Amino acid sequence: MGQDKRTLDFLGLFVRHQQEIYAYILTLVPHVNDADDLFQDGMTVMWRKFDQFTPGTNFAAWGIQIMRYQILEYRRNLARSKCVLMEDSLFEALLDHMPAIQDELAARIEALRTCQGRLDDRARRILKMRYEHNSPVEEIASYLKVSRRHVYHLLGRINGVLLRCMRRTLAEGSRPV
Structure with missing residues (x-):
């Protein structure tokens, strides 16, 4: 039973913060395929080390x-393969600035979640089809029984x-309380 709870705890936290973690990787790794591999490998490491995570602390930062x-x-x-993308000093400087970038990114992701939650069901369904399932516009148009042009609209x-909702949120x- 303890293992089941551990698994559910990990999955709940991971699903909640995976976009933030993946965005961090994409910021520092230029090739999406490499970022995907790193994400998968890192997720395995996170699972193996989950016993070291302190509940109640920032899972994304961990x-x-x-x-x-x-x-x-x-x-x-x-570097061993002689394929250097960026000087180490520049990369270290970028790593040093990542916490601030990460905080801004986390705020944007949270604003996007909030704003998506305010959309009606139809709009959420259209977004999900297009961006989560990568459905072609033609498929969405067929599903909605409208033209491709209307789907783009x-x-x-x-x-x-x-965008307007996120800017407002x-x-x-950022206003002082």
């Missing part, structure tokens, strides 16, 4: 720290609503 070591190892392997309108969050 996971990002693990990913940081995965990325450094990735860079060492690249709907996506533009929904994205505009999300982020501005409200």
Whole structure:
């Protein structure tokens, strides 16, 4: 029973913060395929080390720290193959600035979640089809029984609503209380 709870605890935290962790990797790794591999490998390390995570602390920060070591190892392997993407000093400077970037990214992700929650069911379904399931516009048009052009119009309108909502949400969050 304890193992089941541990698994559920890990999965709950991981699902909640996976976008934030993956975005961190993408910021530092130029190739999406490499970022995907690092994410998978890092997730395995996170699971193995989950006993070291202190409940109630920042899971994303803990996971990002693990990913940081995965990325450094990735860079060492690249250096051995003589494929250096960025000088080490520049990369270290970027790593030093990542906490501030990560905080901003986390706020944006949370604002996006909040704003998506305010959309009606139809708009959420359209977004899910297009961006989560990567459904072609033709498929969405067929499902909705509208033209492709109308789907593009709907996506533009929904994205505009999300953008305005996120700007407002982020501005409200930056005001002193």
